[in-house]
Amino acid sequence: MFPERFSNLPAYAFPRLRALLDVHEPGGVVMHMTIGEPKHAFPSWVSEIIAENAEGFGKYPPNDGTPELQNAIRDWIQRRYGVGVEAATQVMPLNGTREGLYNAAMALVPETKGGGQPIVLLPNPFYQVYMIAAISVGAEPMMVPATKETGHLPDYTALPPEVLNRVAVAYICSPANPQGAVASRAYWAELIRLAEKHDFRIFADECYSEIYRGTPPAGALEVAQEIGADPERVVIFHSLSKRSNLPGLRSGFVAGGPECIKRIKQLRAYAGAPLPLPLQKVAERVWADEGHVVENRHLYQQKFEIADKVFGEIPGYQSPEAGFFLWLPVKDGEASALKLWQDTGVRVLPGAYLAREVEGFNPGKEYIRVALVHPNDETERGLMALRNCIYG
Numbered sequence: 001m002f003p004e005r006f007s008n009l010p011a012y013a014f015p016r017l018r019a020l021l022d023v024h025e026p027g028g029v030v031m032h033m034t035i036g037e038p039k040h041a042f043p044s045w046v047s048e049i050i051a052e053n054a055e056g057f058g059k060y061p062p063n064d065g066t067p068e069l070q071n072a073i074r075d076w077i078q079r080r081y082g083v084g085v086e087a088a089t090q091v092m093p094l095n096g097t098r099e100g101l102y103n104a105a106m107a108l109v110p111e112t113k114g115g116g117q118p119i120v121l122l123p124n125p126f127y128q129v130y131m132i133a134a135i136s137v138g139a140e141p142m143m144v145p146a147t148k149e150t151g152h153l154p155d156y157t158a159l160p161p162e163v164l165n166r167v168a169v170a171y172i173c174s175p176a177n178p179q180g181a182v183a184s185r186a187y188w189a190e191l192i193r194l195a196e197k198h199d200f201r202i203f204a205d206e207c208y209s210e211i212y213r214g215t216p217p218a219g220a221l222e223v224a225q226e227i228g229a230d231p232e233r234v235v236i237f238h239s240l241s242k243r244s245n246l247p248g249l250r251s252g253f254v255a256g257g258p259e260c261i262k263r264i265k266q267l268r269a270y271a272g273a274p275l276p277l278p279l280q281k282v283a284e285r286v287w288a289d290e291g292h293v294v295e296n297r298h299l300y301q302q303k304f305e306i307a308d309k310v311f312g313e314i315p316g317y318q319s320p321e322a323g324f325f326l327w328l329p330v331k332d333g334e335a336s337a338l339k340l341w342q343d344t345g346v347r348v349l350p351g352a353y354l355a356r357e358v359e360g361f362n363p364g365k366e367y368i369r370v371a372l373v374h375p376n377d378e379t380e381r382g383l384m385a386l387r388n389c390i391y392g
Helices: 013-021 045-052 054-058 067-081 097-108 128-136 185-198 220-226 258-271 277-288 291-311 333-344 376-391
Strands: 091-094 119-124 140-145 167-173 201-205 234-239 252-255 325-329 367-371
Touching: 013 333, 045 054, 045 277, 054 277, 067 091, 067 220, 067 252, 067 277, 091 097, 091 258, 097 128, 097 167, 097 201, 097 234, 097 252, 097 258, 119 128, 128 140, 167 185, 185 201, 185 220, 201 220, 220 234, 252 258, 291 325, 291 376, 333 367, 333 376, 367 376
Parallel strands: 119 140, 119 167, 167 201, 201 234
Antiparallel strands: 091 252, 234 252, 325 367
């Protein structure tokens, strides 16, 4: 016997992409612009720290993270957002933020809400773990369109009271993957006040917060403090994958109110895996260093400028505010991705694979997502091939 709740899930985005493209020959030198895997160099001292602390692989790491790593994360939150948190009770290092985004739902979504099945709100398009987390805890995943008309962020305030009263958690990604939109202070404040009114929590996925152009994006915890919200109202998730070009380190953190973090830690004790000690030592140092982050951000800003030069005259093109994806308008995402592959060898992701059809509408169908992770010359080559193939 297998659980029925997972029986009707569509294939994950990348197996779908392989099924679409791999039965066809590429039309040129293959270039992958699909996965958001950073290609910039991580700090040179990372390997040295691992080697210096290699004996730690012979020990079980503490469930809640080392005090030194907790303190480093606390200090970063204070520097970045001006928010003071208690390292021991309001922070937990994660073995990758996907773990945290999933397990926070397991730990914090109640069995019922508002007299019925709890609802978990998701932006549409969305990071797929949000939906699986909702299904796993017996909640109803409700996908709210994040379109050009809504600033590529979901308008949860437009939902009726009878829906909002059943909401247990609202996921929000800012800067948004895939669109690169950034939640303003006003957006966060309105959403947090809505959560206070209808008694739900906000899970703020802020993994792209350090890749931006211009003003640093406001944070959910920062705005919650400014408006005097309940400390348990907002839970934030951050990662070293994008900030520091360390996706293989699998290191991030969750932070929030003491009761939320207590429950997440309790679940981790039974069903989680803390980061190995040598990797915690690396993370401790990386969170404390901003020099490499500034340089990394500068490299992405150069790629934004390349993209603006290549696509600036394309109707409907919107330059991303943050993150490292382009969300390019096309007539049909699947058809465009297939044509691009067959004609040029450049590989991109149909936007429909990152979204779901609701009431006959898939908000990603007329888009492709393009990852700006390659060196500048390769990035320009891939984008020029894309423009000439798709837009003529």
